[in-house]
Amino acid sequence: MEKKYEKCVETCKEDSKVVSFASRIHYYPLVVKKAKGAIVEDLDGNEYIDFLASAGALNTGHSHENVVEAIKNQVDNFIHYTTGYMYNRLQVELAKRLIEITPGNFPKKVAFGLTGSDANDGAIKFSRAYTGRRKIISFIKSYHGSTFGSISLSAISLKMRRKIGPILNEVYHIPYPFCYRCPLSYKKDSCGMVCIKELENAFESFLPPEEVAAVVMEPIAGDGGIIIPPKEYVKRLYQLCKENGILFISDEVQQGFGRTGKWFGIEHFNVEPDIIVMGKAIASGMPLSAIVGRSEIMDSLEAPAHLFTMNGHPVSCSAAIATIDIIKDEKLVEKSRVLGEYALMRFEELKEKYEIIGDVRGCGLSIGVELIKDRKSLERNNEAAKKICYRCFEKGLILTFFAGNVLRVQPPLVITKEELDRGLDIIEESIIEYLEGKIPDSILEESKGW
Ligand SMILES: Cc1ncc(COP(=O)(O)O)c(C=O)c1O
Secondary structure (H helix, E strand, O other): OOOOOHHHHHHHHHHHHHOOHHHOOOOOOOOEEEEEEOEEEEOOOOEEEEOOHHHHOOOOOEOOHHHHHHHHHHHHHOOOOOOOOOOOHHHHHHHHHHHHHOOOOOOEEEEEEOOHHHHHHHHHHHHHHHHOOOEEEEEEOOOOOOOHHHHHHOOOOHHHOOOOOOOOOOEEEEEOOOOOOOOOOOOOOOOOOHHHHHHHHHHHHOOOHHHEEEEEEOOOEOOOOOEOOOHHHHHHHHHHHHHOOOEEEEEOOOOOOOOOOOOOHHHHHOOOOOEEEEOHHHHOOOOOEEEEEEHHHHOOOOOOOOOOOOOOOHHHHHHHHHHHHHHHHOOHHHHHHHHHHHHHHHHHHHHHHOOOEEEEEEEOOEEEEEEEOOOOOOOEOHHHHHHHHHHHHHOOEEOEEEOOOEEEEOOOOOOOHHHHHHHHHHHHHHHHHHHOOOOOOHHHHHOOOO
């Protein structure tokens, strides 16, 4: 039966008249009406398996009953009282739990916010205040958010930077270690890790390390296309930080809360960050962010240096406490690892069959699948990404891409094996239809992508 999208399309048209274009990247006309677990229903009654999990914000799945109950209970008690002036039991409880689950066996404290971007701004503030230094190092291809501070850290799209300056100065970007597409054009295994040498060079020639407050790194570059850095690189970078009194900040907004098969992405690298930045999945879709850092760093600023009327909102805190309990009770960290390994294996099989797949990368249920034009040039295949994602949508799978050509596979961690399998089947069917020329070019106009 042909699917209908009339109500969805109508809403998109109205939306374009009244909502700013700056806040949405269009893939296809999906207007969410209902969602549960890993299944989303649109306004026209079509159902989808969700491989996006609201951009990684719903590791516990849509409307998990324990999260819903926690939210309802809190709303019945009181909705909000600013923690800018008064205290809140839930914030204390949540802070204790965050301190417990984050790596690092040292005293820690927490500062709350509303969304990943503001937490990165806070991390800049705390690291500058604590070290008394101004310079920050982050990475080309990184995405840290959309407030002025986090835009200054990010280096992924000129669209985020044009027309709005000046942004923060004293932020230096170095290449993210990306072996499949080495930004320095070296070959993996024979490069001698020239990328870390570049940084050592910078420290010797133009970037005084004693002026650097922090390095901010995504442990796995998410929007850059699920780029997993070599373990040795992270270890050496961390050592360089320690040798020079530079704070190491892990931005876990996308990779945290079980997404990679560990509580936090940085745990794959055996280093203990001085500050961990979190958001998205922390409260199963409620607005909340947190900065968890060494106590002495988190005590380096006085109020109101990082205070928002709504920070650590009680309803969000109640959802976050429920979220942590669910992740523990349902063993979602382990589930992410096991299902992730299975999905990676299936994608490797697809890579064997279809030349269009150039690389498959992943940790837990955080997987990127590179679509390329050919295996010699490795040219990014944006057309294939647009068409395949659109066809998946038509077949009942929410699949998007980032970095122009990388399929983003980040379903809720509660997804069942059957749902995962069906989603993977839909991807294969769509790849076949793309290769057979069955997906019309008109889609290229509509799907914008990222
Ligand atoms: C690694 C990372 N940091 C920060 C952010 C910004 O978070 P938010 O959009 O909640 O402000 C994102 C969002 O995608 C992200 O992926």
